[in-house]
Amino acid sequence: MATFPRIISVDDHTVEPPHVWLDRLPSKYHGTGPRIVRAPVKEMSFVGGKFAPKMGAEGDDGPIADWWVYEDLHRPLTRLDTAVGHSRDDIRLEGITYEQMRPGSFSVPERLADMDVNHVQSALCFPTFPRFCGQTFTEAKDRELGLLGVRAYNDWMVEEWCGPQAQGRLIPLTLVPLWDAELAAAEVRRNAARGVSAVCFSEIPPHLGLPSIHTDYWDPFLRACDETGTVIAMHIGSSSKMPSTSADAPPAVGSTITFANCCFSMVDWLMSGKFDRFPHLKIMYAEGQIGWIPYILERANVVWEENRAWGGVADKVLRPPAELFAEHVYGCFFDDAFGLRNLDAIGVGNVLYETDYPHSDSTWPKSREVGESQMGHLPADVVERIVRGNAIELLGLTGEGLWAGSRS
Known part of the structure; x- marks a missing residue:
């Protein structure tokens, strides 16, 4: 491919610096709010989709890590949080310190430099310590x-x-207090x-103990998003329950089927x-x-057409699910040759590109090469839409692909 467009990644990640909450919370909360403590790792496992770390006491044996401590929560920084720059075979579930991670994980200048290396112009970043939709809070x-x-967090992000x-x-992606839909709506409007x-x-x-979208x-939250043009971004794992088949299944099982929650979620929304x-x-x-999207749309359409009378959706889902998908839903990928070969069944306008920096699945620093190899059969205008055009339109970026808010 002669020229590959500058990438706008809609799924990268930031590892929050230690000062985020100490700088912004009232002093009375400095002992209970999120803060970094350096301590040994006593135990750490990730089996059956469940992450289970245990923090050691000062003087205990064990590898040293930087831990986020918040109320009773002890959560270590891990190599899976920031794996770029390491050989895939060297990436283990282990605790690390800030000094052991790539600086672009938490520092803006270094992040921009790493984006340059990776042919990335702009990036939307999900959180780390708050988890993917603020479950920690x-x-x-x-x-x-x-x-x-x-x-x-939102003030630091913006x-x-x-x-x-x-x-x-860098394009801001904010959180809401999920425990109160009215407060969530107010936070959407504040940030919009x-x-x-x-x-x-x-x-x-419901995996978080919250009501379903049905x-x-x-x-109130959905109305605020609808009225302000705020996109609802859902990351795999944002229900704190990664797909798995059993309590003793190795992480490789969950890593293979991570798309499953997205699949379940999308059907929920289409039938809501x-x-x-x-x-x-x-x-x-x-x-x-x-x-996975083409078959789900096909099946959802069949169910809507043939079974909606008894399926509980006849009076609220007024159009075929595939039509709703085309107008409202976007799938994001970083490495999906099969999906790109079936792009017509998904829709060119419903696909966004990502690099997943700095996670272990990230295509950094070869996101351009991966894109070129998988999109070489597509017309240049289609590649342009997937790699940046759709993101510009969806996120309200400037024609150059930048977030305008930072200029104000």
Whole structure:
């Protein structure tokens, strides 16, 4: 491919610097709010889709890691949080310190440099410590502190991570307090007023102990997104329950079927009636890949056509699911040759590109090469749309592919 477009990645990640909450929370919360403590790792496992770390005490034997400590939570930074720059065979589930990770994981100037190496112009970044839709704060005991924690993260995301030094190349993605739909709506509107166009949400809220989207609970939040043009971004794992087959299944099983939650979630949305009630709503699935989408749309259409009378959707899903998908849903991929060979069954306008920096699945620093090898059969204008054009339109970026909010 003679010229490959500069990439706009809609799924990268930031590892929050230690100061994020210490700088932004009232001093009375410095002992209970999120903070970094360096300590040994006593135990750590990831089996059956469950991550289980145990923090050692000072003086204990064991590898040293930087731990996020928040109320009763102890969560170490791990090599899986930031694996780029390491051989795939050397990536293990192990605790690390900030000094042991690639600086682009948490530093804006170094991130921009790593984006340059990878032919990436702009990037939308999901959180690490808050988890992919802010579950960390949702599970906290102190709701007042949790709300302050969400707002502090959002302020850091907009003002610092995506601030002037990012030159418009980092696109803000914010959190909401999931435990209160009205507060969530208010946070969407607060951030939309300063140019934010995307918000994290859970792929399957009931896994977090929250109401499903088939209820009216989320309507204030959905209305705020609909009215402000805020895209709802759902990352694999944003329900705190990675797909697995058994309690003793190795991580490789879950890693192979990570798309499953996206699949379940998309069917939920297509059969919820929400797109007819909120006609401007847009949702995207980060890191779910796209090859599975054609069959699900085919099956959903058949169910809607043949079984809607007894299927509980006749009075609320007013159009074929595939038609709703075309208008409201976006699939995101970084390595999916099969999906690209079946692009016509998905829709050129419903596909976004990502690099997953700095995670172990990331195609950094060869995202351009991967894209060229998998998209070589596609016309140049189609490649342009997938790699950057669709993201520009969906996220309201400038024609050059930059976030305009950082210029204000």
